[in-house]
Amino acid sequence: KAGVTQTPRYLIKTRGQQVTLSCSPISGHRSVSWYQQTPGQGLQFLFEYFSETQRNKGNFPGRFSGRQFSNSRSEMNVSTLELGDSALYLCASSPPPGPVHFGNGTRLTVT
Amino acid sequence: AQSVTQLGSHVSVSEGALVLLRCNYSSSVPPYLFWYVQYPNQGLQLLLKYTTGATLVKGINGFEAEFKKSETSFHLTKPSAHMSDAAEHFCAVTTNTGNQFYFGTGTSLTVIP
Numbered sequence: 001k002a003g004v005t006q007t008p009r010y011l012i013k014t015r016g017q018q019v020t021l022s023c024s025p026i027s028g029h030r031s032v033s034w035y036q037q038t039p040g041q042g043l044q045f046l047f048e049y050f051s052e053t054q055r056n057k058g059n060f061p062g063r064f065s066g067r068q069f070s071n072s073r074s075e076m077n078v079s080t081l082e083l084g085d086s087a088l089y090l091c092a093s094s095p096p097p098g099p100v101h102f103g104n105g106t107r108l109t110v111t
Numbered sequence: 112a113q114s115v116t117q118l119g120s121h122v123s124v125s126e127g128a129l130v131l132l133r134c135n136y137s138s139s140v141p142p143y144l145f146w147y148v149q150y151p152n153q154g155l156q157l158l159l160k161y162t163t164g165a166t167l168v169k170g171i172n173g174f175e176a177e178f179k180k181s182e183t184s185f186h187l188t189k190p191s192a193h194m195s196d197a198a199e200h201f202c203a204v205t206t207n208t209g210n211q212f213y214f215g216t217g218t219s220l221t222v223i224p
Binding site for chain 1: 145147153157203213214215216
């Protein structure tokens with residue numbers, strides 16, 4: 001069974017730009033969640049989608065948004081990028097309830 | 112609200128020695144507890160989980176953890192450290208059927224040959 005796939009693996013963007021990250025969950029998993037990992041703040045929950053609906057949301061500004069498609073694939077968008085958005089963004093999927101399976105992440109660098 | 116505290120951001124052990132990584136949680140309802148491992152430039156891999164039932168749970172790579180409600184702890188142990196255990200380890204808690212996990216700040220395990 002293929003794991004959680006995140007694309008791209010690496011991104012370099014400039015302040016003020018926007019970015020879209022993609023996540024393909026494990027086949028059959030309907031829940032997709034996103035996390036931001038930084039050295040200073042650690043792993044922080046962004047949001048979770050289940051059956052195309054946002055079910056939970058973390059404490060991030062509105063510049064961070066996401067969506068889920070009918071095939072459970074998910075995208076995360078960050079608008080008006082700031083230097084502090086540089087991080088590893090991790091996507092996770094699961095058949096709720098159940099352990100969460102993580103992708104290898106997208107490393108975003110904002111210059 | 113839920114939270115996790117991992118005591119010791121860095122732990123060093125000799126190869127073959129006991130590994131003990133500490134995790135304490137805070138939760139107003141029965142928790143689901145997890146340990147994950149992260150190798151450089153990779154995502155998180157599930158080591159083990161506790162949801163209900165037996166409080167001593169066994170995971171992959173010889174790791175195990177015991178849920179102690181009275182101590183609000185879920186410490187990770189391994190009898191004999193291996194070089195391949197060197198990585199960042201995260202404890203996490205969730206309490207609902209959704210997947211909003213609260214992670215600890217991580218413990219970097221170094222194994223000395």
